[in-house]
Structures are given as C-alpha cells and as structure tokens.
Amino acid sequence: xxxxxxxxxxxxxxxxxxxxxxxxxxxxxxxxxxxxxxxxxxxxxxxxxxxxxxxxxxxxxxxxxxxxxxxxxxxxxxxxxxxxxxxxxxxxxxxxxxxxxxxxxxxxxxxxxxxxxxxxxxxxxxxxxxxxxxxxxxxxxxxxxxxxxxxxxxxxxxxxxxxxxxxxxxxxxxxxxxxxxxxxxxxxxxxxxxxxxxxxxxxxxxxxxxxxxxxxxxxxxxxxxxxxxxxxxxxxxxxxxxxxxxxxxxxxxxxxxxxxxxxxxxxxxxxxxxxxxxxxxxxxxxxxxxxxxxxxxxxxxxxxxxxxxxxxxxxxxxxxxxxxxxxxxxxxxxxxxxxxxxxxxxxxxxxxxxxxxxxxxxxxxxxxxxxxxxxxxxxxxxxxxxxxxxxxxx
Numbered sequence: 001x002x003x004x005x006x007x008x009x010x011x012x013x014x015x016x017x018x019x020x021x022x023x024x025x026x027x028x029x030x031x032x033x034x035x036x037x038x039x040x041x042x043x044x045x046x047x048x049x050x051x052x053x054x055x056x057x058x059x060x061x062x063x064x065x066x067x068x069x070x071x072x073x074x075x076x077x078x079x080x081x082x083x084x085x086x087x088x089x090x091x092x093x094x095x096x097x098x099x100x101x102x103x104x105x106x107x108x109x110x111x112x113x114x115x116x117x118x119x120x121x122x123x124x125x126x127x128x129x130x131x132x133x134x135x136x137x138x139x140x141x142x143x144x145x146x147x148x149x150x151x152x153x154x155x156x157x158x159x160x161x162x163x164x165x166x167x168x169x170x171x172x173x174x175x176x177x178x179x180x181x182x183x184x185x186x187x188x189x190x191x192x193x194x195x196x197x198x199x200x201x202x203x204x205x206x207x208x209x210x211x212x213x214x215x216x217x218x219x220x221x222x223x224x225x226x227x228x229x230x231x232x233x234x235x236x237x238x239x240x241x242x243x244x245x246x247x248x249x250x251x252x253x254x255x256x257x258x259x260x261x262x263x264x265x266x267x268x269x270x271x272x273x274x275x276x277x278x279x280x281x282x283x284x285x286x287x288x289x290x291x292x293x294x295x296x297x298x299x300x301x302x303x304x305x306x307x308x309x310x311x312x313x314x315x316x317x318x319x320x321x322x323x324x325x326x327x328x329x330x331x332x333x334x335x336x337x338x339x340x341x342x343x344x345x346x347x348x349x350x351x352x353x354x355x356x357x358x359x360x361x362x363x364x365x366x367x368x369x370x371x372x373x374x375x376x377x378x379x380x381x382x383x384x385x386x387x388x389x390x391x392x393x394x
Contacts, residue, residue: 001123003166003194004389005380009128010369011294014040015329015359016086018094020052026093027354028086029298030266034372039066039083052091052098055272059084078244081269088270089302089350096349103302103350107275107309114341115307116316118190119158120292120323121148121180123167129383135325142179149180152322153187158340160188160214160316166196170205170394181212188316192217195241198392199228206233214315215260221391223248227255236260240291246280253284260315262291263306266299271306278310292318297330300342301350304335308344316340329362331355 001007012032019025030040043062050058059080066079096103104110123140126133139148149161161180165173173191180189195218197205202219206229209216217238220229230237236259243252243261252258261281265274281288290303290313300321307313321337330352334345345351377389 001125001167001380002164002376003196003391003393005376005378005387006125007294007376008371008374008379009131010365010371012366012371012374013294013296013329014086015296015298015354016040016044016090017354018052018087018090020094024094024097025354026052026090026095026097027298027350027352028088028090028093029296029302030082030086031293032366033374036082039079040086043083043087047087052094055088055091055270058087058091059269062087078267081273082267085266085268085270088272089265089298092271093349100348102344102346102348103271103305104309104344107271107306110308110344111311112308112344114338114343115304116159116341117156117319117321117337118160118162118316119149119152119156119340120318120320121145121152121161121163122323123164124148136323142176145176146179146183149184153184153340156322156337156340158187158316160190160340162190162192162217162318164194165191166193166393170197170201174205174208177209177212188214190214190217190238192238193219195219195221195391196393198394199225201392201394202229203232206235210234217260217262218242223252223255223257226252227257230257230259236287238262238289240264246277249280249284258286260287260289262289262318263310263313264291264293265302265306266293266295271302274306275310278312282312287315288313289315290317292320294320294323296324297321297328297335297352298350298354300335301330301345301352304342304344305350327358327362329355329359 014030014032014037016028043065046061062084063080092103092106126138139145197219199220206216213235215236215238218241223242226237226242238260239258240262263274265271268274268277307317334352380387
C-alpha cells in the first residue's frame with residue numbers, strides 16, 4: 001500500500017537489449033507502462049547505426065522524437081530522460097565489455113566494494129484479494145511491520161529500514177516507527193509518506209520522531225512546503241519528488257528545502273547524467289541516497305555500479321529486490337546481498353547476463369495479465385470505493 005493506493009499483482013518493466021555489428025550486447029531496464037514502452041520502441045528505431053559512444057547524438061534523436069525537450073524532465077513523465085536512460089545504460093554495458101572493464105570504471109572508478117541497501121517495508125494485506133497469502137504475510141499494524149522487518153533483516157542482513165507511509169493516519173505510522181525503533185534500536189530508520197501530509201502535520205510528526213528518524217522523506221508537497229517543514233524539524237528532509245530536474249536545485253537550495261537527494265538513474269537520464277547530479281549535490285552540500293522502483297536485476301546492477309562510483313552517496317540505497325521473491329531476468333549468481341549490501345560486480349560491463357528463459361516466462365505473464373499501465377488508485381478503489389488519492393490527506 002502507498003499514498004496512491006495499492007500495487008497491482010503485476011509490476012511492469014521494459015527490457016532494452018542493444019546488439020552491435022560485431023556481436024556485443026548491452027542491457028538496460030526501464031518502466032513498463034504502455035505509453036512509455038511505445039516511446040522506447042519508437043526511439044529504438046532511430047538509434048540503429050549509431051556508435052555506442054555517441055550518447056549526445058542519441059539523446060538529441062530521442063529528444064526530437066519525444067518532442068518535448070529537456071524541460072519535460074520537470075514533469076511527471078520526465079519523458080526524454082526516461083526514454084534515454086535504458087539505452088545509455090545498455091551502451092555503457094557494451095563499452096565495458098568492449099574494453100574489459102566494469103561500468104563503475106567508466107564512471108570514474110569505484111570508491112566502495114559493496115553498496116548497502118535498506119529494508120523497504122510496506123503496509124500490506126496478507127495477499128491480493130482472492131489469492132492465497134504470500135510468504136511475507138499481512139502488515140497492517142505495528143506488530144506486522146516489525147515482523148516484516150525482522151524477516152527481511154534475517155534473510156538479507158539489512159542494516160537500515162525504510163517504511164512506506166502515507167497509508168494510515170500519521171499517529172499510526174508514528175507508532176510503527178517507534179515499534180521499529182524499540183525492536184531494532186541500532187538500525188537507522190526512514191519514513192516516506194509520499195507528500196500525504198500538510199505542512200503542519202509534517203512538522204508535528206518530525207518533532208515527535210526527534211532522535212528516531214535518520215531522515216524524513218517527502219512528508220509534504222513542493223519545494224516551498226518542504227522548506228517550511230525543514231526549518232521546523234530536527235532531522236534532514238529527503239526527496240525524490242520535489243527535486244527531480246536540474247532547474248529545481250536553485251530554489252530548493254535557496255530555501256534549504258532538503259538535506260538528502262534520492263538519486264534515480266531511470267528518470268535523471270542514465271548513469272552519466274546521474275553522476276552529474278551527484279556533483280551538483282556535492283557542490284551544494286547535499287547528502288545522497290538512491291530511490292527504488294519495482295526494478296529487476298539489470299537496474300539493480302546499474303544502481304550498484306552508480307552507487308559504487310559516487311563518493312558522496314553515503315546513505316544506504318532503497319531496493320524492491322526482496323519483493324521480487326526470487327524472480328528476475330538476469331542469470332543467478334552475479335548479484336547477491338551480503339549483510340544488507342550488494343558486492344559490486346567486477347566483470348566487464350554491468351556484470352550480469354540476460355536469462356532468456358525467465359524473460360520469456362515474464363513476457364508471457366505480461367501478455368496474459370492485461371495490465372498495461374500502473375494504476376494503484378483504481379486497483380485500491382475496487383476493494384475500497386471510498387478511497388481517494390488526494391494529497392495532502394492528513
């Protein structure tokens with residue numbers, strides 16, 4: 001569950017594979033909503049024949065097709081950068097394979113051998129309505145959230161925890177964070193209500209969780225609202241919602257709206273452009289973590305290489321990997337969690353290979369499930385017609 005509703009039974013992803021004329025292949029991964037998928041397919045045709053080093057030309061061709069220019073990065077679609085990203089990652093994968101070096105070396109070299117990730121907790125039903133309970137069980141109260149955290153920590157060794165909030169009234173989520181703090185007193189905690197609260201509620205929650213939260217992520221909407229909260233609460237505010245394009249930096253920095261930026265190469269335009277954003281964060285004194293969506297192993301590999309080569313990305317990254325429950329499109333073995341961190345792949349390129357059998361199975365599932373666009377709100381309203389995704393809600 002989340003502030004927009006509840007995840008549907010199937011997550012949508014697009015896999016991009018680039019094949020060079022001498023047989024090298026590169027992999028990228030991006031969102032799977034049909035509108036985005038069609039744009040990726042359309043742009044792919046215009047990139048045939050380019051050199052894998054010609055990223056500026058590639059970006060310009062995608063910009064010309066998508067037609068909205070770089071300003072679209074500030075919109076919900078962030079169209080050009082979103083479409084460009086999987087092609088850029090695939091080209092870096094090829095360039096690494098061609099020269100025999102990992103992608104992190106193409107980004108300046110690694111500064112850490114392992115990349116820490118955070119346990120990502122969700123309020124959830126025991127299973128989708130009409131289905132059998134899943135192995136994670138229900139998490140609709142403090143006890144369920146603590147049990148979920150314990151399961152993920154025991155299986156993956158996570159050393160930090162993030163709770164997706166904005167689902168229940170703030171006092172319920174405050175109680176859940178306090179229960180987590182009591183159960184895991186040495187583990188840093190984060191709370192992300194996805195801008196479901198007013199400024200006043202955000203300030204109250206922030207003050208009540210003084211000394212408990214490592215950071216509070218997107219409690220309220222917009223740079224102005226975040227700045228007002230940031231001035232009144234003791235912990236830093238983090239975002240992947242109010243600063244999502246370069247033009248957002250000046251007003252956010254002038255108003256001291258955030259202390260932590262959650263990087264996401266899927267909408268910042270790939271790994272190289274994300275490293276540029278990291279340099280901006282360094283210049284402005286912002287700390288960094290990394291945002292996660294319902295990614296598979298190709299994106300996990302790309303995220304890990306980027307984090308390994310980003311000195312100022314010092315907070316553990318988000319990941320949805322445990323929620324895949326073992327399903328993936330990359331061959332097993334290249335990526336694993338050790339004490340909550342992923343050892344950085346050292347093979348050439350991304351260091352992962354496509355599992356074509358698994359991809360075929362997932363593609364068949366896609367064709368049968370009938371879901372072509374993520375819609376958490378409508379799915380929740382099937383079971384709770386009174387639900388609304390309005391924000392702020394509290």
